[in-house]
Amino acid sequence: MVKRVSLEKPKMGVLEYLALIIVLIFFMFPIYWLLITSFKPKMEWLVSPPYWFPRNPTILNYLVILFPIKEGVEMVLGSYIVFKPATKAFIDSAIVAGLGTILAVVVGLLAAFAVSRHNIGGNSFMGLVLMLRMAPPMVAIVPLIVFYSLLGFVDTYHGLILAYATFTMPYAVWIIKSFIDEVPRELEDSARLDGLSPLAAHFKITLPLIKGGIFATTLFIWILNWSEYLFALLLTHGNVVTLPVQITAYQTYAGLLYGPQAALAILAVIPLVVFGTTIRRYLARGLTFGAIRG
Amino acid sequence: MTKVVLENLTKIYPGGTIGVDHLNLTIESGSFTSLLGPSGCGKTTTLKLIAGLLDPTEGRIFFDDEDVTYVPPQLRSVGLVFQDYAVFPHMTGYENIAFGLRVRGLSEQEIKKKVKEVADLLELQDVLNRKPRDMNMSELQRVALARTIVTRPKVLLLDEPLSNLDATLRVKARMELKKLQKFLKQTIIYVTHDQVEAMTLSDKVAVMDKGKLKQYDSPKNIFERPRNKFVAGFVGTPPMNFIDCTLVQKDGRYLLDAGSFAIDATKLGDVLKDIKSTALIMGIRPRDVSVSIKPISGGMMAKVFAVEPLGIEKVVTIRIDNILIKAITPKEFAVKLDQEIWFKFNLQKLHIFDKKTEEAYF
Amino acid sequence: MKSFVKRLSDFLNSKRGIPLVLMGPAQFLIFFIAIIPFALEIYLSFTPWSPTMGSIFNSPINWGMNYVKLLTSDFRYLAALGRTALFTVIAVSIELLLGIGLAALIDKEFPGSGIVFVLLLIPMMFMPVVVGLDFYMMFQPTGPVNHVLSIISGHPVKIDWLTNEFTLFIALLITDIWHWTPFMFLITLCGLRAISPNMVDAAKTLGASEWQIFRKVKLPMIRNALLIAVAIRALESTKIYDELIMFAAGRTNYLYENISIWTYIVNCVQNQIGYASSGALIVLLIIAIITFKLILKLLTR
Numbered sequence: 003m004v005k006r007v008s009l010e011k012p013k014m015g016v017l018e019y020l021a022l023i024i025v026l027i028f029f030m031f032p033i034y035w036l037l038i039t040s041f042k043p044k045m046e047w048l049v050s051p052p053y054w055f056p057r058n059p060t061i062l063n064y065l066v067i068l069f070p071i072k073e074g075v076e077m078v079l080g081s082y083i084v085f086k087p088a089t090k091a092f093i094d095s096a097i098v099a100g101l102g103t104i105l106a107v108v109v110g111l112l113a114a115f116a117v118s119r120h121n122i123g124g125n126s127f128m129g130l131v132l133m134l135r136m137a138p139p140m141v142a143i144v145p146l147i148v149f150y151s152l153l154g155f156v157d158t159y160h161g162l163i164l165a166y167a168t169f170t171m172p173y174a175v176w177i178i179k180s181f182i183d184e185v186p187r188e189l190e191d192s193a194r195l196d197g198l199s200p201l202a203a204h205f206k207i208t209l210p211l212i213k214g215g216i217f218a219t220t221l222f223i224w225i226l227n228w229s230e231y232l233f234a235l236l237l238t239h240g241n242v243v244t245l246p247v248q249i250t251a252y253q254t255y256a257g258l259l260y261g262p263q264a265a266l267a268i269l270a271v272i273p274l275v276v277f278g279t280t281i282r283r284y285l286a287r288g289l290t291f292g293a294i295r296g
Numbered sequence: 297m298t299k300v301v302l303e304n305l306t307k308i309y310p311g312g313t314i315g316v317d318h319l320n321l322t323i324e325s326g327s328f329t330s331l332l333g334p335s336g337c338g339k340t341t342t343l344k345l346i347a348g349l350l351d352p353t354e355g356r357i358f359f360d361d362e363d364v365t366y367v368p369p370q371l372r373s374v375g376l377v378f379q380d381y382a383v384f385p386h387m388t389g390y391e392n393i394a395f396g397l398r399v400r401g402l403s404e405q406e407i408k409k410k411v412k413e414v415a416d417l418l419e420l421q422d423v424l425n426r427k428p429r430d431m432n433m434s435e436l437q438r439v440a441l442a443r444t445i446v447t448r449p450k451v452l453l454l455d456e457p458l459s460n461l462d463a464t465l466r467v468k469a470r471m472e473l474k475k476l477q478k479f480l481k482q483t484i485i486y487v488t489h490d491q492v493e494a495m496t497l498s499d500k501v502a503v504m505d506k507g508k509l510k511q512y513d514s515p516k517n518i519f520e521r522p523r524n525k526f527v528a529g530f531v532g533t534p535p536m537n538f539i540d541c542t543l544v545q546k547d548g549r550y551l552l553d554a555g556s557f558a559i560d561a562t563k564l565g566d567v568l569k570d571i572k573s574t575a576l577i578m579g580i581r582p583r584d585v586s587v588s589i590k591p592i593s594g595g596m597m598a599k600v601f602a603v604e605p606l607g608i609e610k611v612v613t614i615r616i617d618n619i620l621i622k623a624i625t626p627k628e629f630a631v632k633l634d635q636e637i638w639f640k641f642n643l644q645k646l647h648i649f650d651k652k653t654e655e656a657y658f
Numbered sequence: 659m660k661s662f663v664k665r666l667s668d669f670l671n672s673k674r675g676i677p678l679v680l681m682g683p684a685q686f687l688i689f690f691i692a693i694i695p696f697a698l699e700i701y702l703s704f705t706p707w708s709p710t711m712g713s714i715f716n717s718p719i720n721w722g723m724n725y726v727k728l729l730t731s732d733f734r735y736l737a738a739l740g741r742t743a744l745f746t747v748i749a750v751s752i753e754l755l756l757g758i759g760l761a762a763l764i765d766k767e768f769p770g771s772g773i774v775f776v777l778l779l780i781p782m783m784f785m786p787v788v789v790g791l792d793f794y795m796m797f798q799p800t801g802p803v804n805h806v807l808s809i810i811s812g813h814p815v816k817i818d819w820l821t822n823e824f825t826l827f828i829a830l831l832i833t834d835i836w837h838w839t840p841f842m843f844l845i846t847l848c849g850l851r852a853i854s855p856n857m858v859d860a861a862k863t864l865g866a867s868e869w870q871i872f873r874k875v876k877l878p879m880i881r882n883a884l885l886i887a888v889a890i891r892a893l894e895s896t897k898i899y900d901e902l903i904m905f906a907a908g909r910t911n912y913l914y915e916n917i918s919i920w921t922y923i924v925n926c927v928q929n930q931i932g933y934a935s936s937g938a939l940i941v942l943l944i945i946a947i948i949t950f951k952l953i954l955k956l957l958t959r
Contacts, residue, residue, distance in 0.1 A: 009351050009368055012766045012868055022763060026774065029781055032836060035802060036792045050800035051808070109683040116680035123681060129953045131684075134692055136949045138897045140921040141938040142692070145699035148714065148931060168691035171684060199671040201679070229785030231900045232918075236926065246787040250903065258907060260795055267788040278783035279776060286848045289841060293886050293955075296848035349859050369862040376863040382856035386878040395874070396864035440860075447864060 040064065040264035047260040063261035064269070085259075088266050091248035095270075097159060098234075098244055099227040102166030106227075107220050109167065110174020115204050117175070118182040119190065128176065132291065135172040139232045142169070147236055157241040165233050170223045173288065177222070180292030181215035182208060218284035221277045228274060245270045298359050298450035298483050299325040300346065305355035307341055307507075315341035317507035318355070323485060323500075325360075328477050330486045330494035333504035334530070339487040342504075343453045346485065348372045359450055375444025375452040379459060381436045383428045389439050390424040396447040414446045417476070433460050437469070445480065452484045458493065470497060491531050495519070503527045525654035528579050528647055534611055536579045537621045540651065543571055552578055552648070556617035557596050563643055567658055575651035584645035585623035587612060588638050589631065595640035600631045614639055699935045707932035717932070724936035735937055738920035745827070745916060746895045749834045750888055756835065757842025757887075762872060764843075765850050775847075782840040790904025793833040794820065797905075820905050826914045833901055838891060845887035849880030882955070889952040893945060917941050 039047070041059040066073055067088040113131075116122040146165065147156070155161030189211075190203040198206065209216075231246040238247065249266055252259045278285070286296030300323040307315040316338045323329045331339035344350045346357060348369035356365045364372055384392050390411060397407045415421050418438045423431060431439065437457060444452060458466045458473075474497055477484050488494050494501050495515040503510040503518065503526070511518060511527045522528035528536050541554040550568045552559045559578070561568060586592065601615040610625045614637065623639060631637060648658040669675045698714075703724055707717040728735050760778065764771050781789075796803050797819035807815040819825045853876055861871045899918040906912045910927070912919045917937075925934035 009348055014768045032792050048800050051805045052802050112680045113684035122677050136893050140918045141942045144925050144934050144938050145695035149695045168687045201671050231787050249787050271788050274783045286844050294848050294883055347863055370865050374863050378856045382860040399866040399870050
């Protein structure tokens, strides 16, 4: 007896496969475009009609942003900027994003325990912290620039790190709290009966159980901090340079250096895609402040 | 009013687990049939196959004479009530019940009429305007039932629909269900692991284990004439006593030798001649074991091992060497542990099973 | 030394110590990096202060004149507010519809749907500056967008997307849709997967077709998740900034001024810090009201 259509699986019609293909092309094409642009030599950048595949692929763009070679100078000959490799930007971004993230997660973790296990702050704290994140960065930056200049924090690593930690900490609090809430109180309570102090109960009993969640939260917040542009732009003037700022630095009145910019963009984005895919199970929870436990 | 025939129905899940193993079953139109068995025996799988929610690996399903094996569930006209009721949380009772009619495109007037009919039948008038979160278990169950009945399905499939109700409600609901079925003349297939439920409600019971059909018969026959050891041991509380034995001929008499004692089974006559193998199991229900403090003629001696008072009666476990046998006694029967008493089996109710195949000879 | 550690540990674990050690760091950060600047901002919003006027603390106070001006006669500001609101409504609506459609598609679990799922999440992971750069390049007159349009329409298309406010708006819209539809898709899919299969099975046996089930059973059941996703997305989309900077490519005329660009111009280009503060605070008030509703929803889970 020949088996016909499966009853268990919903059918995919031709239209649906077509829609799927169109959608995939739409979402994958810009990635493809960025990638090939990073391998195009200068004369292919503004060719019309554009080349859908580089005719003379080159890795020069990548080399130029990483090492101070003469081709870098040649590339910008005739324009207003001096070409500088982006090595400092990688380092600065790593420092600022890394430390900012660690600070945010640690502070957020402690606060999450406070709200979840000790009822300190409660709903008003959670709400306040959410507002912090929801407020447009522009609203926050206006006085922050002034405040930082009074403190001498402008264009410093610590200034930027503190700002990053403060404004991503809300994510840490909400998300980690959602993980702590899933661990029954009774585990800590029985440890307390065995003589453990409250803090020890938090760190020895509950914390190991939410390790995965904390790891995912850390990567999630790191992604946010690595991508942050506005604060970095307005709070730094060259002593500290993060990748997003560096990417825009290759903008000139004469036009953009498509190749190197694309190359830098690809390099900057690779860790984001790698980490993002690693924590994809937690993305829904992260982006909705723990509301949706995908 | 539909007859359901299952032919060689088999379902093997990806990964190799066998859900249903070559099931052959004919369910008469208008009957109340139970699928009875322990967890994992394949009864829910069978139900889902009949509903069209699973693909059979092999075999066919017929409604009356129509092969519906590959007909999608939407077109099979089956009613299915889950254990957790699955009542749509965002709709009122009315809308839940009307759902099956709405998707078929009936007019609002007709829908209103039919919903009212069913609501009256199941006493749901007050529930129609409420949402599921404001309903109790019994109301949810009736809404789930009403939702299916209103579409007049060919077959009604119920998956342990009463297990979420507390004991008193359950008994009441059982009776209501039976009345309903007779009234609607509905073919019902009822899945349960509760043998009392299956035995009291059904016209016929299909006992299943590990995907296989063990026996399909009236409740009376299931109880009195189990065809294999599994059915014999599954149905009946307390469960049947099983004692390993061999068939021995001695002085022209047939004896069932259990080692520590022997039962003279000559009276059972010709049946014994057909028993080819020697390794056997005898089965006797506790109710058919009589015990007495005073010697019984034809009886044997044993020691009291345990006594469990059950209110109206007692379960006394006796011991001969290392064989334990349970017997039911009236509550006045007073014995002490290790006391010597006499017991006797009611030969008419004795069952004999082949030790290897577990099939019943008797 | 040991007794010091013990005394410290006892203190930290005490009724007074616990709030200090657990909540203290957060409160410190919030107070210094958020509360104090915020207070400063409120103060500034009542002044016409600009760095050229000397010390902040000696600034004249113009008592709400900023607010009056902003709300009644500053059409540039009001236009920025309007553009932001309009963009948000259109972008989020399209992203919602697309997201639901995609989720419905992936929910069917066809062979390869796992890989497609991951691929569809990737745009969301890109940093906004990179997205801005990428689409800037694609919307060039010599870029692939025009090229494809030329092929489809038959004759050469040479739209200069980023030099005209209307086409810039469209380009920005497409950019945002590319970047954030995956978010709506993800949340919707999570919601769909949370629906108990028994509900769907029940609906099937009652005769509902796949489409009917989707419309009448699945969508209503994920209403809450969708609301949260829409609220979060809407709030985030008011802050678009990075992409617009990239689209402007060094020009000072940003063409499409939403509220972020407006604030940037007034605050950093014109140096009207006081005025910018008032503009920012009005926006904050509006956002606060919407966030309040979101908070209620999130906290009642």
